[in-house]
Amino acid sequence: MNLNAEKHSQLIKKKAEKYGFISCGISKAEFLEEEAPRLENWLNNNANGKMQYMENHFDKRLDPSELVEGAKSVVSLLYNYFPEENQKENTFKVSKYAYGQDYHHVIKKKLRMMMEELNEEIGEINGRVFVDSAPVLEKAWAAKSGLGWIGKHSNLLTKQRGSFYFISELIIDLPLAYDTPVTDxxxxxxxxxxxxxxxxxxxxxxDGSKCISYLTIELKEEIPSDFKNKFEDWMFGCDICQDVCPWNRFSKPHNEPLFNPHPDLLDYKKEDWTEITKDVFNEIFRKSAVKRTKYEGLKRNINYILKD
Structure with a gap:
């Protein structure tokens, strides 16, 4: 074993802990052979719905060296977002990951600071940080690096924490000590x-084209009538498959103040949401991922749920 690789791996994991990540695993940056046919079948079955972008960059999704020249390692990191408090009963629901500020910005900032420190302490590292914003098969890399297994609902699961966390990566040209996958x-x-x-x-x-998260966020046109009365009051995203998962009984509340929700998000009842104005929407979801669906999109989702 390369002693430097071992030493650098320990340093990276220590930094991850310092920046609040709940776990960090490392895998060798190589072509994801097993994922290629899975991704191809998924696309061939049109399970991406109208998410045309999933058809782009097929090779980049499978080969990290297409994203970072000379890539040697993929560092996968998990950041908890499980809330202390949930929305009230009898309301239109927002997926827990969108309660607070947009995770893309919050986590990317932490990763950039982490990379700066690593560059100072190890020497120049060529690499990039990724938070669900580039063609990276995050769950596959996290599973490969031993952070958990991909569950039947296709989310990454851990025995200790369940599945309510964000996955992010550093793809770098530094050889490291690699972790091994865990069992299902x-x-x-x-x-x-x-x-x-x-x-x-x-x-x-x-099947993304049937998923409530896809229908309420990604789909920009009219929601097909096939899903009438099936949204169970979800107006942005959906947590049903995670909420019922037995492993999520081990979820613990996060301690990231930026992920705390606007008080109105927790207190609003259905009638408050139906009357929401654009200004109030902008106030409650000022820095939230909910802004992706825009005010008009949220109103469309609420109206779809309300129609008999």
Whole structure:
């Protein structure tokens, strides 16, 4: 074992802890051979719906050296977003990951600071930071680096924490000590599959075109009538498959102040949401990922739920 690789790996994991990441795993930057046919089948089945961007950069999604020249290692990191408090009962629901400020910005800032420190302490590292904003198969890399296994709902799962966390990566040209994958612990459980109101989940795969998260966020046109009365009051995203997962009983509240919600988000009832104005929308979701759907998109989702 290269002693430097071991030493640098320990340093990276220490930095990850310093910046609040709940875990960090490292895998060798190589072509994701097993993922290639899976991704191809998923696209061939039109499971990406209208997410045309998923068809782009096929090679980049599978080969990290296409994203960072001379890439040697993929460092995967998990950041907890499980909230201390949830929205009230009998309201239109927002996925927990969007309660606070947009995770793209919050986590990217931490990763950039981390990279700066690593450059100072190790020497010049060529690399890039990624937070769900480039063609990177994040869950595949996280599983490869031993951070958890991909569950039947296609989210990364850990025995200690469940699945309510963001995944991000550093792809760097530094050789490191590599971690090994963990085993699958879903067993015969099918709770996520059984609970999905739109039947978007088959074991280990989600048909994006049927997923409530896709329909309320990614789909920019009219929502098909096939999903009438199936949204279970979700107006932005959906957490059903995670909420029912037995492993999520181990989720612990995050301690990231930037992920704390605007008080109105927790207190609003259905009638408040139906009357929401553009100004109030901009205030409640000022720095939130909910801004992706825009005021008009949120109103469209609410109106769709309200129609008989």
């Amino acid at each position: 612990h879903c067993g015969s459980c099918t709770k996520c599959i059984d609970a999905c109101p739109t039947q978007a989940i088959t074991p280990y795969q989600v």
